[in-house]
Amino acid sequence: MFDRPMEPTSTYAALQITPPLSTTHKWVDAQTLTLMPNIELGRNLTYQIEFDETAELATGQVAFAAPFQYELRTSNSSVTLSAAFGFGSGANMQVVQADGRRAVQFTRYAGEAASHDGLLATLHPLTPAQLIPRLEMVQNTNSEWDYYGSTVRRFRTSELEVAYSWPLTDIVRFNADSPAHEFTIPAEVPAGLYVLSLRQDGVLNDQLLLAITENTVVAKRARDSVLVWVTAIGGEAKANLPVQIFAADGSLLANGTTDDGGRAQLTLPPTAPPTAVLAQDGDDYTLVNIRSWFYWDNNSGGQRSEAFTANIYTDRPLYQPGHTVYYKAILRRDDDAILSNVGAGVTATVIIRDSRQNIIHTATVTSNEFGTFNGQFALTEGGMLGNYLVSLEVGVSNGRPTYTKSQTFKVEDYRKPDYTVSVTLDRPYYLPATP
Structure with a gap:
């Protein structure tokens, strides 16, 4: 804040920050x-801000007879911020296809009043050596939904280079009833590992570990081992690739090499739970978060109500990005365990959430004469992988649904196995009625 109107170009050119700090500037007024x-600024650091004698007033006069200096000191304690925008809950890690759509999804926590003005995306490149100590900030917990829209998750970036930074002007909203949005990573950003930061007017809202790659890795955990499967996003199995499994503290739990089918079965030590799998294909790296299966995975849940009971299901349990999900729900009135058809005309809401709990689809549905609902939703090409949730909400009381029924389904970049069938006959031809 200056006590007189300044000439913007010369004033900003006269600015020096020591130690050097990458910033984006904006004139609010003169x-x-x-x-x-x-x-992200480090803790307990001192920055010297200086404007030299070349800064000019709006009138063209010299603003300072001598360099104007002051110090800025950062706090020694962390600050908890409530974010207006974020990448959702759960594992803050995502893979996007280098030659694909490069879409990243995020959600708006602050309601319709939240403006997109001032949203800035920043990419910090990571080497594998820089990635590993940052795995401690990957959410890998049974209470992952507790993080939804609450506090900002921070990866250390103060010592990382800023390779790309751009204002978000290409934001796409999924539909009018959804707080979910997406933006795309610029085509000129090369494949690699990155920390993606989302800021608004300089305030960090959320961060994400991002892999821009042509490969994907699927990991399935057993009690003392992990089955890893690496394929190209187009489906080709990736053989002879090194894979590593890390704990949250960065310790290496297991490593190995994929076979001809792109698979590796790795034994886990009993020291620490796994957090991430990293696979390397030359200069191409891909990764996936790994966690224990939760009791609600591939199961249904919901909010009980004495008035209703329901079942909701999808046409299959597993999809690929770009597939269409067909869902159906059956609703019944529940009178002390005596069930009856609700009939036609009951209105309900269907909500689909992605693997980080971003609402990506909302639809109002009405029951038919059989008391059932159905609909469909097209998954985004290049969308997030993991467990999705489809929910049926009926009635409203104090701003909340009186009854909710949910069902999970999975979205993975899987590849169907190839097989052949050969049929051999015992003779070249047959007559009618001949066995």
């Missing part, structure tokens, strides 16, 4: 210049 750091 007397107010805001500087938005493009990286």
Whole structure:
């Protein structure tokens, strides 16, 4: 804040920050210049802000007879912020196809009043050595939904390079009733591992570990082992690739090499639970979060109500990005365990959430004469992988649904196995009625 109107170009050119700090600047008015750091500031650091004698007033006069200096010190304690936008809950890790849509989904927590103005995306490149110590910030917990829209998750970026930074002007909203949005990573960003930061007016809203790659890895955990399967996103199995499994503290739990089918069965030590699998294909890296199966995985749940009971299901349990999900729900009135058809005309809401609990689809449905609902939803090409949730909500009381029934389904970049069938006959031809 200056006490007189300033000439913007010369004033910003006269600015020096020591130690050097990458910022994005914005003039609020002729007397107010805001500087938005493009990286997370470290704790207990001192920055010297200086404007030299080349800064000019709006009148063209010299603003300072001598360099104007002041110090900015960061706090020694962490600050908990409530984010207006975020990448959702659960594992803050995503793979996007280098030659695909490069879409990243995020959600708006602050309601319709939240503006997209000032949203900035920043990419910090990571080497595998820089990635591993940051795995401690990957959400890998049974209470993953507790993080939904609550506090900002931070990866250390103060020592990382800022390779790309751009204002989000290509935001696409999934539909009018959904807080879910997406933006795309610019085509000029090369494949690699990154920390993706989402800021608004300089305030960090959320961060994500991002792999831009042509490969994908699927991991299935047993009690003391993990089955890893690496394929190209197009479906080709990737043989002879090194794979590693890490714990949250960065310790290496297991490693191996994929076979001709792209698979590797790795034994886990009893020291720490696994957090991530990393696979390398030359300069191409891909990764996946790994966690224990929860009791609600591939199961149904919901909010009980004495008035209703329901079942909701999808046409299959597993889909690929770009597939269409067909769902159906059966609703019955529940009178002390005596069930009856609700009939036609009952209105309900169907909500689909992705693997980080972003609402990606909302639809109002009405029951038919059999008391059933049905609909469909097309999954986004290049969308997030993992467990999705489809929910049926009926009635409203105090702003909340009086009855909810949910069912999970999975979205994975799987590849169907190839097989052949050969049929051999015992003679070249047969006559009618001949066995």
